[in-house]
Amino acid sequence: MYDDSLHDVISESTAALEIPGVLEEVAAYAMSTPGKxxxxxxxxxxxxxxxxxxxxFVSELKELISIDGExxxxxxxxMDRLLVRLDDPSVILDSEEILAISDLLYTIDITLRRLRSLEDRYPLLRDHAEKIVPLNEIRGRIxxxxxxxxxxRPDAxxxxQEIRNRTRxxxxxxRKRxxxxxxxxxxxxxxxxxxITLRNDRYVILLRPEFKGLLEGIxxxxxxxxxxxxxxxxxVVEFNNQVASLLDEERVEIRRIFQELTGHIRSAREEIxxxxxxxxxxxxxxxxxxxxAATKSIPPILVNEGFSILGARHPLLLASLESEVVPMDVVQAPETLATVxxxxNMGGKTVALKIAGLFPLMVRCGIMVPAREGTRITPFMRIMADIGEEQDIRGRVSSFSGHVLKIKSIFDHVRPGDLVLLDELGGATDPDEGSAxxxxxLDELIARGARTVVTTHLTHLKAYALSRTDVKNVSVEFHSVTLKPTYKLLYDLPGESHAVxxxxxxxxxxxxxxxARNYLDRSAGGSSQLLESLRIKLSExxxxxDSLERKGTALQAELDDVRSRREDLIEGLRREAVELMRKAEKEITDLQISLKSGKLKSGREPRQALYNIRQDLQEKLGTPLNREVAPPDVGSRVKIKSLGREGIVKNILDNGRVDVTFGRVTVxxxxxxxxxxxSGSGKKSSSKMERIGVDIPFANPQWEVNVIGHRTDDAIPLVDKALNEAVLSGLPSLVIIHGRGTGRLKAAIREYLAQHALVKxxxxxxxxxGGEGVTVVTPISE
Structure with a gap:
C-alpha cells in the first residue's frame, strides 16, 4: 500500500507516460457509455x-470477434442513479424508467444466451456467463x-381491464347522446x-356563440x-363526471401496478x-x-527480468495518423541494469523511453501492445519517471532544480525491481558537473537493484556506459546522406547530437x-570521427x-505458397479420383446385378477392371487414393468436417467408410x-449389411440469426443465408433478431421476407x- 508521497510519484509518472491518452483511444471502441x-x-x-x-480474456474476445462478430x-x-433511487422504499418508477429496465434485461438475456452457447475453446467467456443472473421473470412481468x-396495456x-371496460x-x-x-x-x-371532441377529458360539441336559449350547457x-x-x-354532464371518476380510478390502479412492478424490480436490485x-x-x-484488432496489437510474453519490445509503435502516434509510424525495438537484456x-533531437529518444514505461502499464491494464510477436515485457509494478520540463517560475524553481527534486522523490521510494525512467539526465546545467x-x-540506482533507462546528450555519460558491462549504450540512427533521423535504435553504440x-x-x-568541426575534433581527441565511421559501418x-531478412521472408512465403498449391493440387486430384472410383463402383454393382438377373452375360470380371483403374490412377498421382485412417469405434460421437454436423457411428464398412446417424437420418x-x-464402446461392426442412408450436403443451420448493429444492405444477405440453411436442414422455424431501434431495419427485413419464395x-x-425486436419465420417444407 502506497503512502501519499509514493502515490504522488507513481501517479505523476503514469500521467507523464501518457496512459490516460491511451485509455481514451481504447475507450472509443466501447459500445456503450458505461463501457467507455x-x-x-x-x-x-x-x-x-x-x-x-x-x-x-482479451485474447478470447479478439478471436471470437474475428470469427463470429461482436x-x-x-x-x-x-443506470446508477435510477437503481440508487430504489433504496428509497417510497419511490415508484415511471413507465420510461421501467421500460429502460426492461431493455437492460433484454440485453442481459441475449448476452447470457450467446455466452452459454460458445464452444469450449472460449473457457473464460463461458465462465463469465456464471456472473450473470437470469432475470427473465421480471422482464416477463414488465x-x-x-x-x-x-x-x-389494457389487460395489465x-x-x-374492468375500469377501462366501464369507461368505454x-x-x-x-357519444351516442x-x-x-x-x-x-x-x-x-x-x-x-x-x-365531437374532448376538452379537459370531457366530451364537448362545437356550437355557435348564440346557442344560448336553444341548448343548455357549459x-x-x-x-x-x-x-x-x-x-x-x-x-351529458353526469356521464362526463362518471368518466372523470373512472379515470381517477384508472390512475390509482396504474399507480398500484407501477408500485407492484417497482417492488419486483427493487427485490432484484442486487442481481440487476x-x-x-x-x-x-x-x-x-x-x-x-x-x-x-484495429492496431494489430499482441499479448506479450510476460517475464521477470528485462524487456524486449519488438517493432513497437507508440499508441498515440498511431492515433495521430499524421504519418506512418516507424517501428522500433526497445530492448534491455536481463543482464543489463541501465540503458543510456x-x-x-527529434530522433526518437523520448519516444523509446516512454515505450519502455508505457507498454508495461498498458499490459497491467489488460491492453495488448502494438508490437511484433515475440515481444517480452516485465510488468513492472512500480514505474517512476522524470520526463518533461520541471521549471516553475512562480515557485522560483529552475529547470535543473525541478529535475533534482523529482529524482530525490524517486530515491525516497525506489527499491529492487522498480523501473526508473529519466529524460535528459544531467542536463540544464554545466556539462561536466551534470555528467558527474x-x-x-546511475551508480546508486544500479546499487539499489532498480532497472533504469535514461536519455542524454552528455559525452561523459556515454563513455560511462562504455566502461561498464551492466550499462548499455543505445543511439537513435541519423542518416548520413539525408542528414535526418530514421527513428531506429542502434545498440552498443553511443549517439551524437549532430548539432553541427x-x-x-x-x-x-x-x-x-x-x-566548429575542428573545435569538436580537438575536444574529443578525434573520437567523433571514429564514432561516425563506426556508426556508418553499423548502419550498413x-x-x-534487414535486406536479408526481407529476402528470407519473401523466399519462405514463396516456398510455403508452392507447397500449399502442390498439396491443394494433389488433394484436389485425389478427391476427383475418389469420386470417379465411387461412380465406377456403382456402375460395376449395377452390372453385377444385371448379370445375376440374366439380363447380361458374364464378360470380363468387373472388379478386375475397377482394380486396374485404381492402379492406373495411383501411379499417375504418385499417392494412394485412400489415406490409411483408423476407423472410429461403433458408438463414437464424431463430427463430419465437410458437413459441420455431429452424430453417432452406427456401422463400419469394409471400404473405409462409416455410417453416421443424425436423429433419423443416416449419412x-x-x-x-x-x-x-x-470414443464409443470399442466394438467395431464387421457386418456387410448396408443400412439405407444418403450422402446429404447439410448446411450448418442456425435456429436464430442476430443482425443487430448491421446496416440493411449487410443484414439482408445474412438473413437470406440463414433462411436457405434452415430450409435445407428442415428447421421448423428461424428467429431473426433485429432489435427495435428506429424500426427501419425491421421494416426492411419483413418487406424482404414477404417476397421470399422460401417463406411460408x-x-x-x-x-x-423479444416482441417486436425479433421476427419468427416459418420456412416452406421441402
Missing part, C-alpha cells in the same frame, strides 16, 4: 495473475404491463360542425377566431446491479479486443561550420541484415472426413422472446 467509462477508469493491476487473466449492448445505458412504446391487471361503456353512451344532439334539425343553425373553450365555442350539454456490472465489464474488455539512449551527477545517480550537422542544414555559414550492416462418410469427439409465414416474437 469503465475503460477510462482502468488502473494498472498489481497482481500478476490478474494481469494474465485480463490478457487471456457483442452488442442495445439496452446498456447509465412486458405484461407495458407495450414497446411504454404504454400500459383485471382491475384495470360510459363514453359510448356519451351527443351524436343525436348535433344531428337534431332544430339545433342545426347553432351546430357549427358535426364534430362552455369549456372558445376557438381562436371566437366564431365557435366548445360546449358540454347538461344532459451484478448483471449490469458484468455487461459493462464485458463491453470494456471487448473495447480492448477491438482496439487490439543518446543521439539527435548523472553517473553518480543540424546547424549546417539550417544554413549557418560554411566557415563557422568548419571551425543493419541495412544488409455415409469417409473416415478421413471425421473428427472423433468421444412470419410474425413478431412473443413478449418473452
Amino acid at each position: 467509462n469503465e475503460v477510462l477508469s482502468a488502473e494498472p493491476q498489481e497482481d500478476l495473475e490478474t494481469v494474465r487473466f485480463y490478457l487471456d 457483442f452488442h449492448f442495445p439496452g446498456l445505458i447509465p 412486458l405484461k404491463v407495458l407495450d414497446e412504446q411504454g404504454q400500459v 391487471s383485471p382491475g384495470l 361503456s360510459v363514453r359510448d353512451r356519451i 351527443l351524436e343525436r344532439t348535433v344531428q337534431d334539425q332544430e339545433l342545426s343553425r347553432i351546430v357549427q360542425e358535426d364534430y 362552455v369549456h373553450d372558445h376557438s381562436r377566431s371566437g366564431a365557435s365555442v366548445y360546449v358540454e350539454p347538461l344532459h 446491479l451484478q448483471d449490469l456490472a458484468a455487461l459493462v465489464w464485458l463491453d470494456a474488455f471487448q473495447a480492448r479486443a477491438r482496439y487490439a 539512449i543518446s543521439g539527435a 551527477l548523472a553517473m553518480a545517480i 550537422v543540424t546547424a549546417e542544414r539550417l544554413g549557418l555559414p560554411d566557415r563557422i561550420i568548419t571551425a 550492416i543493419e541495412t544488409l541484415r 455415409r462418410a469417409d473416415t478421413e472426413d471425421l473428427i472423433v469427439l468421444d 409465414d412470419f410474425q413478431p416474437g412473443d413478449p418473452q422472446s
Whole structure:
C-alpha cells in the first residue's frame, strides 16, 4: 500500500507516460457509455495473475470477434442513479424508467444466451456467463404491463381491464347522446360542425356563440377566431363526471401496478446491479479486443527480468495518423541494469523511453501492445519517471532544480525491481558537473537493484556506459546522406547530437561550420570521427541484415505458397479420383446385378477392371487414393468436417467408410472426413449389411440469426443465408433478431421476407422472446 508521497510519484509518472491518452483511444471502441467509462477508469493491476487473466480474456474476445462478430449492448445505458433511487422504499418508477429496465434485461438475456452457447475453446467467456443472473421473470412481468412504446396495456391487471371496460361503456353512451344532439334539425343553425371532441377529458360539441336559449350547457373553450365555442350539454354532464371518476380510478390502479412492478424490480436490485456490472465489464474488455484488432496489437510474453519490445509503435502516434509510424525495438537484456539512449533531437529518444514505461502499464491494464510477436515485457509494478520540463517560475524553481527534486522523490521510494525512467539526465546545467551527477545517480540506482533507462546528450555519460558491462549504450540512427533521423535504435553504440550537422542544414555559414568541426575534433581527441565511421559501418550492416531478412521472408512465403498449391493440387486430384472410383463402383454393382438377373452375360470380371483403374490412377498421382485412417469405434460421437454436423457411428464398412446417424437420418462418410469427439464402446461392426442412408450436403443451420448493429444492405444477405440453411436442414422455424431501434431495419427485413419464395409465414416474437425486436419465420417444407 502506497503512502501519499509514493502515490504522488507513481501517479505523476503514469500521467507523464501518457496512459490516460491511451485509455481514451481504447475507450472509443466501447459500445456503450458505461463501457467507455469503465475503460477510462482502468488502473494498472498489481497482481500478476490478474494481469494474465485480463490478457487471456482479451485474447478470447479478439478471436471470437474475428470469427463470429461482436457483442452488442442495445439496452446498456447509465443506470446508477435510477437503481440508487430504489433504496428509497417510497419511490415508484415511471413507465420510461421501467421500460429502460426492461431493455437492460433484454440485453442481459441475449448476452447470457450467446455466452452459454460458445464452444469450449472460449473457457473464460463461458465462465463469465456464471456472473450473470437470469432475470427473465421480471422482464416477463414488465412486458405484461407495458407495450414497446411504454404504454400500459389494457389487460395489465383485471382491475384495470374492468375500469377501462366501464369507461368505454360510459363514453359510448356519451357519444351516442351527443351524436343525436348535433344531428337534431332544430339545433342545426347553432351546430357549427358535426364534430365531437374532448376538452379537459370531457366530451364537448362545437356550437355557435348564440346557442344560448336553444341548448343548455357549459362552455369549456372558445376557438381562436371566437366564431365557435366548445360546449358540454347538461344532459351529458353526469356521464362526463362518471368518466372523470373512472379515470381517477384508472390512475390509482396504474399507480398500484407501477408500485407492484417497482417492488419486483427493487427485490432484484442486487442481481440487476451484478448483471449490469458484468455487461459493462464485458463491453470494456471487448473495447480492448477491438482496439487490439484495429492496431494489430499482441499479448506479450510476460517475464521477470528485462524487456524486449519488438517493432513497437507508440499508441498515440498511431492515433495521430499524421504519418506512418516507424517501428522500433526497445530492448534491455536481463543482464543489463541501465540503458543510456543518446543521439539527435527529434530522433526518437523520448519516444523509446516512454515505450519502455508505457507498454508495461498498458499490459497491467489488460491492453495488448502494438508490437511484433515475440515481444517480452516485465510488468513492472512500480514505474517512476522524470520526463518533461520541471521549471516553475512562480515557485522560483529552475529547470535543473525541478529535475533534482523529482529524482530525490524517486530515491525516497525506489527499491529492487522498480523501473526508473529519466529524460535528459544531467542536463540544464554545466556539462561536466551534470555528467558527474548523472553517473553518480546511475551508480546508486544500479546499487539499489532498480532497472533504469535514461536519455542524454552528455559525452561523459556515454563513455560511462562504455566502461561498464551492466550499462548499455543505445543511439537513435541519423542518416548520413539525408542528414535526418530514421527513428531506429542502434545498440552498443553511443549517439551524437549532430548539432553541427543540424546547424549546417539550417544554413549557418560554411566557415563557422568548419571551425566548429575542428573545435569538436580537438575536444574529443578525434573520437567523433571514429564514432561516425563506426556508426556508418553499423548502419550498413543493419541495412544488409534487414535486406536479408526481407529476402528470407519473401523466399519462405514463396516456398510455403508452392507447397500449399502442390498439396491443394494433389488433394484436389485425389478427391476427383475418389469420386470417379465411387461412380465406377456403382456402375460395376449395377452390372453385377444385371448379370445375376440374366439380363447380361458374364464378360470380363468387373472388379478386375475397377482394380486396374485404381492402379492406373495411383501411379499417375504418385499417392494412394485412400489415406490409411483408423476407423472410429461403433458408438463414437464424431463430427463430419465437410458437413459441420455431429452424430453417432452406427456401422463400419469394409471400404473405409462409416455410417453416421443424425436423429433419423443416416449419412455415409469417409473416415478421413471425421473428427472423433468421444470414443464409443470399442466394438467395431464387421457386418456387410448396408443400412439405407444418403450422402446429404447439410448446411450448418442456425435456429436464430442476430443482425443487430448491421446496416440493411449487410443484414439482408445474412438473413437470406440463414433462411436457405434452415430450409435445407428442415428447421421448423428461424428467429431473426433485429432489435427495435428506429424500426427501419425491421421494416426492411419483413418487406424482404414477404417476397421470399422460401417463406411460408412470419410474425413478431412473443413478449418473452423479444416482441417486436425479433421476427419468427416459418420456412416452406421441402
